[in-house]
Amino acid sequence: MSETELKECQYCGRKVSKLVPVTADDIQRVYPPRLAWDQACEDCLPKIQAMSRVVPEYSLNRALGYLSTRVPILTAGLASLAVVVTVLSGGTIIARLSPSMFVGIVAVFTGLQIIWVRSRDRYGSTHDLRWSLNSRPVVRGLAVFIAGILVLILAAYLHF
Ligand SMILES: [Zn+2]
DSSP: OGGGEEEEEETTTOOOOOOOOOOTTTTTTSOOOOOTTTTETTTTHHHHHHHOOOSSSOOOOHHHHHHHHHHHHHHHHHHHHHHHHHHTTTTBBTTTTTHHHHHHHHHHHHHHHHHHHHHHOOOOOOOOOOHOSHHHHHHHHHHHHHHHHHHHHHHHHHOO
């Protein structure tokens, strides 16, 4: 075979007689790779697929374990903060809410914001919601969110 019939694989630089297509699915993206990178040698394709495979970093059990220890700590912390704010403000109503309700709502939105910020980039590149939400920072945000809800419930029932 002459040199001119060989094609260069952009991924490993080798010149081979046959290149195989690299699809969007192979790289776990919405769009196919750009020109010249949309083909690879037969050795490279499995490596590309293996490197692109989206593997959840965080198992459900680990997430639940983290939440079960972190939510009570955060809730206690937020409730203490709510009591301090209530005492310092002398029970002044902030935006029609009691100070402890206010602290709870701030926590809920902070949690949602952490979840949003951490998952949007991943979702943007993979469009895989399961994987996007499956990370430690997102679970951390979820802990803040749940603690905020619990403080709101406590504030409503205990009127502190
Ligand atoms: Zn190659």
